[in-house]
Amino acid sequence: MGKENLRALSLDVLMEVLEKGGFSNQVLGNVLSKYQYLEKNERAFVTRLSLGTIEEALLLDEVLNSYSKTKVKKMKPVIRNILRMSVYQIYFMDSVPESAVVNEAVKLSKKRGMAGLSGFVNGILRSILREEKPISKFQKNRALTYSCPQWILDLWDGDFGKEKTKEILEGFGGKGEISIRCNVAKITPDQLKETLEKEGVTLRPTPLSYAFFISGFDYLEKLKSFQDGLFYVQDLSSMEVTNRAKLQGGEKVLDVCAAPGGKSLHMAGELEAMGKGGSVEARDLSKEKVDRILENIQRSGLSNVDAKAFDATVLDENAKEAYDVVICDLPCSGLGVLGKKPEIKYRVLPEDISSLAELQRSILKNAATYVRPGGKLLYSTCTINKEENEDNARWFLDTFDDYDLESMEQIFPKTQESDGFFIALFKRN
Numbered sequence: 001m002g003k004e005n006l007r008a009l010s011l012d013v014l015m016e017v018l019e020k021g022g023f024s025n026q027v028l029g030n031v032l033s034k035y036q037y038l039e040k041n042e043r044a045f046v047t048r049l050s051l052g053t054i055e056e057a058l059l060l061d062e063v064l065n066s067y068s069k070t071k072v073k074k075m076k077p078v079i080r081n082i083l084r085m086s087v088y089q090i091y092f093m094d095s096v097p098e099s100a101v102v103n104e105a106v107k108l109s110k111k112r113g114m115a116g117l118s119g120f121v122n123g124i125l126r127s128i129l130r131e132e133k134p135i136s137k138f139q140k141n142r143a144l145t146y147s148c149p150q151w152i153l154d155l156w157d158g159d160f161g162k163e164k165t166k167e168i169l170e171g172f173g174g175k176g177e178i179s180i181r182c183n184v185a186k187i188t189p190d191q192l193k194e195t196l197e198k199e200g201v202t203l204r205p206t207p208l209s210y211a212f213f214i215s216g217f218d219y220l221e222k223l224k225s226f227q228d229g230l231f232y233v234q235d236l237s238s239m240e241v242t243n244r245a246k247l248q249g250g251e252k253v254l255d256v257c258a259a260p261g262g263k264s265l266h267m268a269g270e271l272e273a274m275g276k277g278g279s280v281e282a283r284d285l286s287k288e289k290v291d292r293i294l295e296n297i298q299r300s301g302l303s304n305v306d307a308k309a310f311d312a313t314v315l316d317e318n319a320k321e322a323y324d325v326v327i328c329d330l331p332c333s334g335l336g337v338l339g340k341k342p343e344i345k346y347r348v349l350p351e352d353i354s355s356l357a358e359l360q361r362s363i364l365k366n367a368a369t370y371v372r373p374g375g376k377l378l379y380s381t382c383t384i385n386k387e388e389n390e391d392n393a394r395w396f397l398d399t400f401d402d403y404d405l406e407s408m409e410q411i412f413p414k415t416q417e418s419d420g421f422f423i424a425l426f427k428r429n
Contacts, residue, residue: 006038006042006045006046006049007049007085007104007108008108008111009031009035009046009050010046010049010050010053010085011078011081011082011085011108011112012031013027013028013031013046013050014050014053014054014081014084014085015077015078015081017050017054017343018054018057018081018084018343018346019077019081021347023341023343024050024051024054024340024341024342024343025340025341028046028047028050028051031046032046032047032219033221036219036222040218043218043219048093049085049088049089049093050085051342052088052092052093053081053084053085053088054342054343055147055342056088056092056147057084057147057342057346058143058144058147058148058149058346059135059138059139059144059145059147060083060084060087060088060147061084062138062140062144063087063091063128063135063138064080064083064084064087064124066138067124067127067128068124070120072084076114076117078109078112078113078114079109079114079117079120079121082105082108082109082112082121083105083121083124083125085105086101086102086104086105086121086125087125087128089101090125090128090129091135092135098129101125102122102125102126102129105121105122105125106118106121106122109121146169148169148338148345149345149346151350152335152345152348153165155350155353155385156168156384156385159384159385159386164412167412168384168412168413168420170415171339171412171413171414171415171420172338172339172342172413172415173339173415177204177213177214177215178213178214178215178220178233179206179211179212179213179214179233179234179235179236179417179418180211180212180213180214180231180232180233180234181208181210181211181231181232181233181234181239181262181266182210182211182212182230182231183229183230183231183232183265183269183300183301183302184210184269184270184273185268185269185272185273185300185301185302186228186229186230186269186300186301187230189209189210189211189212192212192225192230192231193212195225195230196212196214196223196225196231199217199223199224199225200216200217201214201215201216201217201223202214202215202216206236206417207236208236208239208243211234211236211239220233226299227299228299228301229299229300229301232262232265232266232296232300233262234262234266235337235418235419235421236417236418237336237382237411237418237419237420237421238262238263238329238380238382238419238421239266240411240421240423241263241266241327241329241378241380241423242263242266242267242270244378244406244407244423244425245267245325245327245376245378245425247267247270247271247274247278247325248274248276249271249274249275249276249277249278250271250274250276250277250278251267251271251278251324251325252278252279252322252323252324252325253267253268253271253278253279253280253281253323253324253325253326253327254280254281254283254319254322254323254325254326254327254367254370255267255280255281255282255283255326255327255329256283256310256312256326256327256328256363256366256367256370257283257284257285257312257328257329257330257331257363258282258283258284258293258307258327258329259282259284259289259290259292259293260289260292260293260296261282261292261293261296261297261307262296263327263329264280264282264293264305264307264327265280265296265297265300265302265305267280267305267325267327268280268300268302268304268305269300269302271304272302272303272304277304278304279304279305279306280304280305280306281305281306281307281308282297282305282306282307282308283307283308283309283310283312284307284309284310285309285310285311285312286309287309289309290307290308290309293307294307312328312330312363312366312367313359313362313363313366314366315366315369316366316370319369319370320369320370321369321370321371321372321373322370322372323370323371323372323375324371324372324375324376325371325375325376325377325378326367326370326371326375326376326377326378327378327380328360328363328364328367328377328378328379328380329378329380329381329382330359330360330363330364330379330380330381331356331359331360332356332360332381332382332383332388333348333352333353333356333383333385333388334348334382334383335348335383335384335385335420336381336382336383336384336411336413336419336420336421336422337382337419337420338413339413339419340419353385353387353388354387356388357387357388357391357392360381360388360392361392361395361396364377364379364392364396365399368396368399368400368403368428371428372428373402373428373429374427374428374429375427375428376406376425376426376427376428377403377425377426377427377428378423378424378425378426379392379393379396379422379423379424379425379426380421380422380423380424381421381422382419382420382421382422383420383422384410384412384413384420384422388422389410389422389424390408390410390422393405393408393424396424396426397426400426402428402429403426403427403428403429404426404427404429405424405425405426406425406426406427407423407424407425408423408424408425409422409423409424410422411423
């Protein structure tokens, strides 16, 4: 496929994510799935251009606003995204010829019914190239340097200090590999490694014995090992939830907000490998989310896990004291996964933090009743802020005096390794 068509695919991703509210991992995944015939380097180009533009959108808009009398917010959506991705190529993709960037942007404008504005696109981009200002000229403050809204920086500064905030921001970079978890109910980690290497996949060990970082493959879903459910794509931080549960075998587990099912399947696989029985019930709010869980269950080949639709904010009288382990991986602001879903930083608002913390408490109130005496409740989020994490854990202890805190950790994002995550383990006494 020609580069002009690859740029058109990237523009489609940007329109879905930045204009229509889609999530980059899902939108990009759908595009790459539809165009499976693309060469590996073509897929890499679309991925880099799409995610890079989203990640740097705040900075790119600053560049465009300094050259255009029409500010980015006032531009036609198609035009602003063509300009964003073009500026990204100019400043961040050295291998792309600058003349090609301008020519293809003009062509794309015409193809998308914006011929009348193609001259505007041409003029802005040629002005940027003519001045040859380095990108550092536009990085006037931390918010622009990291292309991250100031309120998020202020939040982290207040919670963790400026030095830690810098580490967090830098920890989101370089997620070039995918982390996978071995389905230990089907195959050993060593056997999985051998199988993947035969499929041409490059593996790198992780701190967890049953997980690997993988790269070098063309298309994940084409791998027979993936189709056969020999592994599951999951972040290392997310895997820690099951590690903290310290399953002994035979436990009855409930996951109240389970989609897409990674933690549920992790626990089910561990239980099946132990051979002592036990079961997992995975719940989520909508049929669409439950269908995603069921699809992953089917591929995994596990028979001790099922999924059903249930609203976690509604108390389930039938579930009271019925489970040994309850997982509460709850809806949150998602500030720990900006490396994978960079668009989140532009969508979450300061007032969302408090409303999400309240939602989390309403679910925790119900979940606390589902744990049998002696059982465990795992509270986790994929965010980084004390109001949704440590403050809620302390609220839980103050509210439920029949629970003790076994452990609590804010995991920070690590370059090339894992997302930001929070896990608190409570035991019902």
